[in-house]
Amino acid sequence: MIEIKDCVMAYNDTVALDGISLTIPDGCSYGLLGANAAGKSTLMKILCGIYKQTSGSVKIDGMDVYDNAEMKSKIFFIDDETIQFSSMTLKEMKKYYSAFYPDFSSELFDRLVATVGLPTDRKLHTFSKGMKRQAVMICGVSCRTRYLLIDEAFDGLDQTMRSIIKKILIDAMLDNELTVIFSSHNLGEIDEFCDRAGLLYNGKVVFDRELDDVESDIVKIRAAFDRDITADDLPDIEILHIEKSGSLTEIIAKGGTAKVRTAAEKLSPKFMDDIRLSLKEIFIYEMEGVGYDSSKLDD
Template sequence: MIEIRNVTMDFVGKGVGESGKAVRALDDVSIQIPDGCIYGFLGSNGAGKSTLMRLMCGVYQGQSGQILIDGVEAWDNPEAKKNIFFVNDETVQYADFTLKAMAAFFACYYDTFSHETFSKIVGALGLPTDRKMSTFSKGMKRQAVVAVALACGTKYLVMDEAFDGLDPAMRKMLKDIIVDQMLDRNATLIVSSHNVAEINELCDRAMLLHQGKLVFDDEVDNVRGSVCKAQILRKSARVTEEELTSRGLTVMQYSTAGSIVSAVVKGSEESVRKILDGMETDYFELVPLTLEEVFIYELEARGYGHEFISEG
C-alpha cells in the first residue's frame, strides 16, 4: 500500500533566481492507495498531480508529511524505490538510447527486471531495439518506455500523463498491454490524465486535486454516485436554490430554463430523492452524472474557470 499522510509541498526560492515567494503545490494531502488497484489522479492544470507523483517516487522531498511505500519512507530510500517505477510525461531524456541500451540501463538498477517480458512486449509492439529512440515517433517512444517500465516488474507503476497526445487506437493498445501485465502480477497502477473518461473507464479508484487540496478520494463508482443532477418542475413557483439548501442539500450548480430548475447537488440518488419527495413539486427527475461531469462541477463549485467567464 502507498500511504500519503498530511503531505505539504512548497516550491519556494530554491534557486537564487527566484523571487523568494512560496508557491504551495500541495496542501495537507492524505490518501491511501491499496495494493492491486488501478488508481487515477485527476485535477485541474497545476493542481499538484505531477508533484504528488514525484513525491511518491522519491523525486521531490516534501516539506512536511510522510509518504510510505509498504510502510517505508520513499525519499532517499532504495528499499522503497525498488518497488516503484515512474514514467513521466516526457521522452526526450531517452533520445540517445536504443531500446536495448535502455533495457540494459534499467536492468542495472532493478533486480526484478525481466528480459523475457521485455522481449515479449517489444516483439508484440514491433519496436526496433537497435535504433536510437530519437528516430522513433511519439507513439513508439511511449510504447518503448512502457515496455521497459513493465519489464522492470515493480509492484507499483506510476504514469504521469503517459497517454496524452496519442491517438485512440494507440491509447487502447497501450492500456490493454499495461492492464494485462499489471493484473498478471497483481501490481498497482497509478495513472494521471486530463482525459476523465479514460480514468473513468480504466480506474477502480480516483482522487481529485484542486490548487493543491484534495477534493475527493474514493472508488470511481462512489464518486459518480455522490453527485447527481435534479431537474425539478413546479408551475406555481420556481424552486429556489435557497429552498433546496434549506432542505439540507448542497447545491453545486443551479440553473433555470423557464419553470424547470436544474440543480447539481451532492448526495446519492436515494438520499436526494427522499428529500425531493418531501418537497412540493409537480415533477422531478434525477440524472446520474459521468465522472467527467462530477469533475467539472466539483471544480466549478470551487471557482475554477470563473475568472475566464466575462460578466454581463
C-alpha cells in the first residue's frame, strides 16, 4: 500500500506539491489526473525514489522509498521520455534491467517482444515513437515489480499503439498482483483503465475517489415541468447544475439516481429520464465548485 501524508515538494521558488495526502491500496489501478505542470510527474518521481520530498512522508508497505534499494526493487518507473535509451538495443535493455531487478522474467520479455514484433538488435533511436513506448513498457512489465508507475502512458500514440500497450498492461495486471499508477491529462484513458482516480490542482489533491462511486453518486436527469424549476424547489438533494433548454430542464445533482428521481417526481414532471454522465462531465460539474477549469483535461 502506498501512503502519502502531508507531502510537500518545493524547490527554487516553486511549490510543486503542497501538503498532499493519498492512500493507494494494493492491486489498485490508480489514475493521477492533472493539467500540465500540476505535479503528477513530481509525485511519481517521489514515489519511485528519484526525488526526495521536502517534508511529509511517503511510504510504500510502511517503508520509506528514498535511498531504499529493497523498496525500489519493487517499483518500476516508466518515464514519458525515452531518449535515455536511444543508444541501447532491446537486447541491452534486457540485460540492463535483468541485472538490477531480481524478479525480471526473460521468458515474459521474449514473448512480449515476439508478440509485438520489435527488433532486438537495433538501437532505440531507430524506432518510431510508438515502438519506443512499447519497448519501455515491455521492460517495465518484464521486471515483474509490485508497483508500476507510468507517466503519460499513451501520450502521442495512435490508436493501434494504444491498444497494443493497453493489452500488455491489462495482461500484466491480470497476471500479477500489480498496483499501477497512471498519470495522464486524458480523462478517457483514466476512465477506461483505472478504478480509482485523483486530481492534482495547485499542488493539492482536490479529488480522490473510486470512479464507480463517483459515477453512481452524480446523476443527470432531463425532465419537462410545467413551470421553471430552481434549486430551491429541490431542497432534498445537492444540485450541481440546473439548465432549461426549451421545454426541457436538465438537472445534475448528487445523491444517487433513486434519490434524485424521488425529489424530482415531487414536482410532477410531465416527462423524466436519467442520463449517464461521462467522467469529464462529472469533473466539470464537481470541480467548478473549487475553481478548477476542467477544460484542461482531454477527453
